[in-house]
Amino acid sequence: MAALGLSTSFSSPRGSWVAVRLRHGATGRSSGSLSLRRSAATAVAVRAEVSFVSGDEAKRLVAEEGYAVLDIRDRRQYERAHVRGSAHVPLYIENEDNDIGTIIKRQAHNNFAGLFYGLSFTKANQDFTKMVRSKFSPDSKLLVVCQEGLRSTAAADALEREGFQNLACITSGLQTLKPGTFESVGEFELQNAGKAGLVVVQGKISRILGAVLITLLLFITVFPDQAQQLFDLAGIKL
Numbered sequence: 001m002a003a004l005g006l007s008t009s010f011s012s013p014r015g016s017w018v019a020v021r022l023r024h025g026a027t028g029r030s031s032g033s034l035s036l037r038r039s040a041a042t043a044v045a046v047r048a049e050v051s052f053v054s055g056d057e058a059k060r061l062v063a064e065e066g067y068a069v070l071d072i073r074d075r076r077q078y079e080r081a082h083v084r085g086s087a088h089v090p091l092y093i094e095n096e097d098n099d100i101g102t103i104i105k106r107q108a109h110n111n112f113a114g115l116f117y118g119l120s121f122t123k124a125n126q127d128f129t130k131m132v133r134s135k136f137s138p139d140s141k142l143l144v145v146c147q148e149g150l151r152s153t154a155a156a157d158a159l160e161r162e163g164f165q166n167l168a169c170i171t172s173g174l175q176t177l178k179p180g181t182f183e184s185v186g187e188f189e190l191q192n193a194g195k196a197g198l199v200v201v202q203g204k205i206s207r208i209l210g211a212v213l214i215t216l217l218l219f220i221t222v223f224p225d226q227a228q229q230l231f232d233l234a235g236i237k238l
Contacts (some may be wrong), residue, residue: 050153050156050157050160050167050168050169051167051168051169052168052169052170052171053168053169053170053171054170054171054176055170055176055177055178055181056178056181058143058145058168058170058181059181059182061141061143061168062143062182065141066141067141067142067143067166067168068086068087068136068140068141068142068143069083069085069086069087069142069143069145069182070086070087070089070132070136070142070143070144070145070155071083071086071087071088071089071145071146072088072089072090072091072128072144072145072146072151072152072155073088073090073091073145073146073147073151073193074090074092074093074094074120074122075090075093075094075120076120077147077193077194078090078193079186080186080187080188080192080193081184081185081186081187081188081189081190081192081193082184082185082186082190082193083145083182083183083184083185083190084182084183084184084185086145087135087136089125089128089131089132089135090125090128091124091125091128091146091151091154091155091158092122092123092124092125092151093122093123093124093125094120094122094123095122095123128155128158129158129159129162132159132162132164133162136164138162138163138164138165139165139166140164140166141166141168142159142164142166142167142168143168143169143170144156144159144167144168144169145169145170145173145174146173146174147173147174147175147193147194148172148173148175148194149169149170149171149172149173149176150173152169152170152173153169156168156169174190174191174193174194175191175192175194176191177190177191178191179191
């Protein structure tokens with residue numbers, strides 16, 4: 001009797017999938033029978049789906065469901081602020097290679113992104129999944145976090161391929177957290193740990209100048225005569 005094959009697959013945008021293939025062949029049974037075999041003729045594979053949650057839901061997962069926080073940001077951002085008790089395994093590490101191509105790229109980076117935004121010059125951590133496995137078993141519940149949400153998504157996907165089944169990420173990263181969501185360690189709030197460089201300095205200067213100008217305007221408005229006397233002494237003509 002000719003073999004009859006049935007193949008089905010289901011997939012989601014996150015890459016989670018289930019594939020089942022059944023084969024009904026000439027096995028000596030009647031045509032109405034169906035055999036399910038653990039062989040090349042039958043394949044079943046299941047891959048877990050990463051959960052994307054809000055800051056409040058992330059807090060609940062840690063507090064009530066026993067999720068551990070895995071921080072995969074680079075060293076600088078982690079030192080500025082991190083969740084107390086979190087494990088740190090960077091997805092990207094500082095690139096200190098000294099070949100001529102890397103030196104040129106590092107110099108260009110440091111003159112722009114490094115100077116203005118305080119971003120480190122990094123490269124992929126080739127031992128990332130190995131380092132995570134040394135800290136956690138594949139059945140561990142992990143809340144994978146980064147600053148904007150992009151790196152944590154990539155990290156969770158890599159861990160998923162390594163067999164980790166209970167993974168969650170904060171949608172758009174730590175920058176979306178409300179102050180006090182998690183107890184943190186460091187000089188910055190968790191949501192501000194990605195801000196550094198001249199952009200931050202410029203922002204502080206702008207706030208100071210704004211406060212000075214507002215104070216000056218109020219002084220002129222409330223005490224116009226005294227303000228005029230001060231301007232006259234300073235040789236300022238209004």
